[in-house]
Amino acid sequence: MPPVIEVTSLHKRYGDKVAVDDVSFTVEQGEIFGILGPNGAGKTTTVECVEGLRTPDGGTVSVLGLDPLRDHLELTRRLGVQLQAGSLPESLRVGEALELYGSFYPDPADWRVLLDDLGLPAKATYAALSGGQKQRLSIALALIGNPDIAVLDELTTGLDPQARRDTWALIEGVRARGVTIVLVTHFMEEAERLCDRVALIDAGRVVLIDTPAGLADRAQVEQRMQFRPSRPLDDALLAGLPGVTGVTRRGEFVVVTGDDTVVNAVMAVLARNQITAERLRVEQAGLEAAFVQLTRKDPK
Numbered sequence: 001m002p003p004v005i006e007v008t009s010l011h012k013r014y015g016d017k018v019a020v021d022d023v024s025f026t027v028e029q030g031e032i033f034g035i036l037g038p039n040g041a042g043k044t045t046t047v048e049c050v051e052g053l054r055t056p057d058g059g060t061v062s063v064l065g066l067d068p069l070r071d072h073l074e075l076t077r078r079l080g081v082q083l084q085a086g087s088l089p090e091s092l093r094v095g096e097a098l099e100l101y102g103s104f105y106p107d108p109a110d111w112r113v114l115l116d117d118l119g120l121p122a123k124a125t126y127a128a129l130s131g132g133q134k135q136r137l138s139i140a141l142a143l144i145g146n147p148d149i150a151v152l153d154e155l156t157t158g159l160d161p162q163a164r165r166d167t168w169a170l171i172e173g174v175r176a177r178g179v180t181i182v183l184v185t186h187f188m189e190e191a192e193r194l195c196d197r198v199a200l201i202d203a204g205r206v207v208l209i210d211t212p213a214g215l216a217d218r219a220q221v222e223q224r225m226q227f228r229p230s231r232p233l234d235d236a237l238l239a240g241l242p243g244v245t246g247v248t249r250r251g252e253f254v255v256v257t258g259d260d261t262v263v264n265a266v267m268a269v270l271a272r273n274q275i276t277a278e279r280l281r282v283e284q285a286g287l288e289a290a291f292v293q294l295t296r297k298d299p300k
């Protein structure tokens with residue numbers, strides 16, 4: 001099956017300012033594809049070109065085999081887009097907004113079900129909604145048309161932790177129905193939980209595209225192990241091990257940093273000295289650390 005989204009050498013300027021320099025990626029049918037990157041990296045500009053809301057200055061974009069500019073009308077029926085806050089009339093009620101937007105589509109979702117899934121009050125006016133409720137409404141509006149593809153830019157920004165988790169479950173449910181999802185996010189936990197693949201974009205260019213786990217691996221970020229030795233331990237025994245980059249003390253705990261061979265090496269030294277590692281904790285390198293390392297302005 002051909003990819004549902006194909007972006008090739010996308011370039012977009014605002015006046016002299018290059019917002020997207022050179023971005024290429026494909027999104028497969030049924031995938032949740034994440035776009036990560038620091039503020040101003042060009043993520044929103046990229047997805048706006050996919051949505052047909054902006055005209056690229058170079059490169060090509062194909063969505064469901066359509067040209068987002070030439071075939072905009074057909075695409076709007078098949079693409080769900082999360083609207084930015086503040087874009088609805090203040091006096092419009094939640095239920096009315098969903099019903100109205102649903103009427104634009106040939107086969108809309110049941111707005112009452114969506115409203116229920118997202119925990120939104122049907123009768124409240126837009127003006128009376130909290131920031132988090134407005135955000136949830138924007139998600140509902142992206143899904144009301146039963147789209148083939150949903151583009152969600154900062155899906156859960158402004159949501160409390162419980163609402164964020166509820167939204168993730170909702171998105172997983174949407175994907176289970178076969179909807180392809182493009183997710184722009186600043187939350188690494190969200191990307192790790194939801195995305196099949198992520199593109200890391202920095203300064204208008206794709207740094208890499210990989211699974212969240214693969215991305216974390218590539219960054220080769222440090223592992224960190226912490227434990228309380230059962231008997232006195234000479235730190236020098238650990239500091240000299242290959243792969244170890246640091247041995248420090250935090251109260252009665254020893255903290256060892258280094259590459260992914262460190263845990264085994266340290267455990268072997270402890271065993272040889274009849275020391276056990278009490279309350280052992282190993283922190284796996286996550287996507288967050290990878291993100292920071294891969295987009296650092298001044299790499300080591």
Ligand SMILES: Nc1ncnc2c1ncn2[C@@H]1O[C@H](COP(=O)(O)OP(=O)(O)OP(=O)(O)O)[C@@H](O)[C@H]1O
Nearest residue numbers: 014017018019037038039040041042043044045046
């Ligand atoms: N309408 C505009 N006019 C001029 N410059 C713009 C416009 N929109 C975005 N830019 C600039 O283009 C660059 C990319 O912006 P974009 O909004 O695509 O970034 P982003 O990755 O979505 O950032 P964020 O994480 O902050 O949402 C930024 O430097 C931004 O200031």
Ligand SMILES: [Mg+2]
Nearest residue numbers: 043044045153
């Ligand atoms: Mg943005």
